[in-house]
Amino acid sequence: MVATLVSGVAKEGSSLHVANVTKDFAANERTNLRTLALDGVSFSVAAGEFVSIIGPSACGKSTLLRLIAGLDFPSSGELRVGSEAITGANAERGLVFQDPNLFPWLTVRRNIRSGLVALGVAREKHHEVDEFIRLVGLEGFADVYPHHLSGGMAQRVALARALITHPKVLLLDEPLGALDAFTRMQMQDEVLRLWQARLTTMLLVTHDIDEAIYMSDRILIMTPRPGRIDRIISLDMERPRDRSHPDFLRLRSEILQLLDFGRR
Amino acid sequence: MTSAREDFGLSNNARPTPAPSRWSQDMPTLSPGPQKRDERPAEKVPGGTLLAVPGAGVVALGLHLFASANEPPAEALLYTYFLSGLLIATVVAAAIQPLWSGLRQWMRNTCPLIAAAVLFLIGWELVTSVLHLLPLPYFPGPSGVLLSLVNDGAVLFDSTWHSLLLLLGGYSLGVVVGLISGICIGWFPHARYWGMPILKIVGPIPATAWIPLAMVLSPSAMFSAIGLIALAVWFPVTMLTASGISNTRASYLDVARTLGAGRIYLIFNVAIPAALPSIFIGLFMGLGASFLTLVVAETVGVKSGLGWYVSWAQGWAEYGKVYAALLIMAAFFSTIMTALFKVRDRVLAWQKGVIKW
Numbered sequence: 182m183v184a185t186l187v188s189g190v191a192k193e194g195s196s197l198h199v200a201n202v203t204k205d206f207a208a209n210e211r212t213n214l215r216t217l218a219l220d221g222v223s224f225s226v227a228a229g230e231f232v233s234i235i236g237p238s239a240c241g242k243s244t245l246l247r248l249i250a251g252l253d254f255p256s257s258g259e260l261r262v263g264s265e266a267i268t269g270a271n272a273e274r275g276l277v278f279q280d281p282n283l284f285p286w287l288t289v290r291r292n293i294r295s296g297l298v299a300l301g302v303a304r305e306k307h308h309e310v311d312e313f314i315r316l317v318g319l320e321g322f323a324d325v326y327p328h329h330l331s332g333g334m335a336q337r338v339a340l341a342r343a344l345i346t347h348p349k350v351l352l353l354d355e356p357l358g359a360l361d362a363f364t365r366m367q368m369q370d371e372v373l374r375l376w377q378a379r380l381t382t383m384l385l386v387t388h389d390i391d392e393a394i395y396m397s398d399r400i401l402i403m404t405p406r407p408g409r410i411d412r413i414i415s416l417d418m419e420r421p422r423d424r425s426h427p428d429f430l431r432l433r434s435e436i437l438q439l440l441d442f443g444r445r
Numbered sequence: 446m447t448s449a450r451e452d453f454g455l456s457n458n459a460r461p462t463p464a465p466s467r468w469s470q471d472m473p474t475l476s477p478g479p480q481k482r483d484e485r486p487a488e489k490v491p492g493g494t495l496l497a498v499p500g501a502g503v504v505a506l507g508l509h510l511f512a513s514a515n516e517p518p519a520e521a522l523l524y525t526y527f528l529s530g531l532l533i534a535t536v537v538a539a540a541i542q543p544l545w546s547g548l549r550q551w552m553r554n555t556c557p558l559i560a561a562a563v564l565f566l567i568g569w570e571l572v573t574s575v576l577h578l579l580p581l582p583y584f585p586g587p588s589g590v591l592l593s594l595v596n597d598g599a600v601l602f603d604s605t606w607h608s609l610l611l612l613l614g615g616y617s618l619g620v621v622v623g624l625i626s627g628i629c630i631g632w633f634p635h636a637r638y639w640g641m642p643i644l645k646i647v648g649p650i651p652a653t654a655w656i657p658l659a660m661v662l663s664p665s666a667m668f669s670a671i672g673l674i675a676l677a678v679w680f681p682v683t684m685l686t687a688s689g690i691s692n693t694r695a696s697y698l699d700v701a702r703t704l705g706a707g708r709i710y711l712i713f714n715v716a717i718p719a720a721l722p723s724i725f726i727g728l729f730m731g732l733g734a735s736f737l738t739l740v741v742a743e744t745v746g747v748k749s750g751l752g753w754y755v756s757w758a759q760g761w762a763e764y765g766k767v768y769a770a771l772l773i774m775a776a777f778f779s780t781i782m783t784a785l786f787k788v789r790d791r792v793l794a795w796q797k798g799v800i801k802w
Contacts, residue, residue: 250703272705282696286718286795298714299706326795346705 194263195349195382197226197249202258204244218244220407222258226350229380231373233393234401237440241408242386246352249384250276262349272300275343275381279355281335283327289338290314290323296346306345313341316375333364340375351376353385357392369395373420390436394429395422402439412439490553495539497560502532505567512574513588523595524588531563585765593765594772600754601773607749608739608777611667615674616735620728623679627686627727631720632712637687644683652677652734653741660746670742677738678731685727689720722796725789732785736778751777 204219218241226232234242247253249260251270260267262274283292294310297303314323317337327335336356343351353372357365373396376383387393393400394416402412414436418428506528513521535556542549566587572578574586585593594601629636630644652673663669693716701715717724743752751774758766 247699250699252699252702270699270702272703274703276700276703278696278700280696282694282700284697284715284718286721295701295714296704299701299704299710342700342704352703 193228194265195228196230196263197350197382197384198259198261199224199245199249200259200261202245202248202255202260204241204248204253205256217407219248219255220409222408222410224401224410224413226382226384228349228382231376231383231385231396231398232401233385233387233397233399234403235387235390235393235436235440236403236408236411237405238388240403240405242403243354245408246276246354246384246386249350250274250352252276272296272346273348274350274352275346275348276352276354277336277339277343277356279358281327281332281339283330283335283338283342285327288324288326289319289330292327292338293341293345296342300346309345313345316344316378317341317371331364332360333368336360336368337371340372344375344379344381348381350382350384353383353387355387356385358387358389365389365392370421372396390433390440391424394432394436395424400436402436490542490549490556494553494556495542498535498556498563499532499539501560501563501567502528502535505563505570506532508567508570508575509588512570512586520588520592524591527591535559582762582764585768589765590768590772593763594769597766597769601751601770604749604751604754604770605773605777607747608743608751611670611743611747611750612674612735612739612781615671615739616678616732618671619675619678619731619735620682622675623682623727623731624686624724626679627683627724628690628712628717630683631687631690632716637691640687644680644687648680648684652738656742656745666742666746666748670739670747673742674735674738677734681730681734682724682727685723685730686720689723689727690716692723693719721793725793728785728789729782732782740774 200223202219202222203217206216206218222241222245224232234245236242244253248255249267251267251274267274283289284295287295290310293313294303297306297310311323314320317340319334319337319341322330322334327338330338339356356372357368360368369392372383372385375381385393385396397416399416400414401410402414403409404411414432416432418426422429506525509521509524509528513525538548538552542552569587573584574588626636626640626644630640631637655673655676656669659669659673660666663672697715697719698711701711706715739750740752740755743750744756747753751770755767755770755774758764758770
């Protein structure tokens with residue numbers, strides 16, 4: 182791996198704290214329905230930790246990530262990175278969506294570079310672009326436009342673009358959800374490799390239980406509407422994990438049961 | 446790995462070099478791109494295509510020589526030269542095309558069109574000079590129009606130059622103002638609130654309807670014409686720029702924000718590139734509107750340009766000159782249109798393969 186990119190230790194102050202966060206979407210004039218998306222959500226992610234959030238659809242997972250990214254604001258409660266409160270979006274917290282959302286008018290290289298341009302450091306950190314292209318294994322494709330890329334490659338570009346600004350926390354909103362099963366497993370290793378190389382604090386939203394067990398240090402299980410943290414599961418299995426190991430399977434059925442709200 | 450890729454026909458030299466083997470399973474199915482029909486290795490030009498233009502040329506020349514017995518010699522001779530030149534050029538081209546693949550390619554594509562144009566000339570000559578079906582002086586034959594084109598060449602060139610200056614001045618002013626107002630209306634809610642009503646009320650009025658006001662307000666016809674053309678261009682450019690900007694995918698903006706983008710970056714590096722396809726539609730619509738306004742303005746106020754030339758020639762009942770000016774206008778306007786298409790192809794190169802043009 183490229184030596185300069187391996188930090189070895191997690192960056193100081195890159196822990197994430199969510200304290201008693203509530204998000205309430207105002208009543209719509211027509212439906213007159215007030216939606217309580219998140220209700221008193223509290224948890225912390227240690228610096229360099231990999232945490233997954235899992236839960237049924239519409240449990241407010243994506244809303245939570247948007248709040249942490251600073252793209253939206255909580256109705257009440259507090260969000261912090263290290264000791265600093267989150268007041269808006271910035272390069273400290275990267276976000277990767279299910280759709281890679283690459284800028285179609287930029288080549289792979291310029292997409293990856295766009296974070297540096299936005300921060301106004303493109304010139305002095307010019308060399309990092311090539312390092313990140315190499316880090317995600319897209320050497321021959323630097324000057325290709327995004328529509329030529331397969332889903333997995335596009336998502337790798339999105340990861341490189343999110344990581345080039347050296348965020349303290351990387352938020353992943355079902356980033357592998359649209360990929361086929363094989364590409365997906367390959368990309369899970371890819372994300373783990375990037376994480377181990379850079380020790381960025383990771384928060385992954387997924388609805389794939391296997392993915393959560395395969396990748397995380399801890400799994401937060403959320404309940405639907407209003408979204409609350411139902412259970413926190415710590416995993417201490419060795420990586421790389423074996424998807425057919427008895428512990429893996431036992432945990433899987435345990436979580437499946439937990440998620441089967443109301444039908445127990 | 447290389448052999449595996451070759452098996453799948455992925456080993457084209459034109460594509461990027463393969464990435465490390467670790468990624469081979471996820472190798473992209475790089476789309477070969479839109480394959481142009483004409484890019485096949487140039488084959489033989491079909492005999493019929495080859496003979497079409499010379500054949501039509503011989504007929505046209507014969508018909509003209511037959512008809513020109515009772516025409517003024519200067520006029521008849523010029524058109525004879527023109528047709529003979531065309532005939533010789535096509536015969537020479539047909540003779541050398543086996544040696545020159547570029548020419549072969551071009552001939553395959555354009556010969557049928559040229560032949561059709563010659564057929565049109567034959568029909569024109571037939572209904573005017575030969576059968577006298579159309580009244581003179583309103584419908585001169587092709588030889589008369591060609592003579593006007595050549596004889597009045599200097600004046601026509603000068604008129605085209607003046608039209609070009611006026612058009613460029615008005616169009617660029619309209620585009621600059623239109624882009625600025627469009628971006629403001631598309632991005633800033635306040636600008637949208639106050640700007641949209643103005644745009645919706647003033648915009649749809651045809652620019653030419655302002656001519657009386659422009660004549661009163663402006664110190665010179667030239668100024669008022671530039672203003673009118675700019676107004677005609679401003680409306681579609683503003684409308685489509687604003688719509689493009691405000692329809693920027695929210696997730697592009699979200700991504701840019703989490704990359705640390707400020708407002709300047711969001712506007713200039715995300716919203717404007719995302720709006721470019723829409724902006725170009727506005728530029729094309731504006732260009733069409735500018736041609737119309739240019740000709741009208743030159744007809745009623747400005748004392749130069751192609752529009753002025755047409756109405757001046759009409760005043761003298763010199764219809765050969767009218768048609769000559771129309772020919773020049775067709776060439777002039779379509780050249781400008783083509784230039785804008787070229788600009789778009791360059792700027793929106795990233796859309797190739799996403800959208801079919």
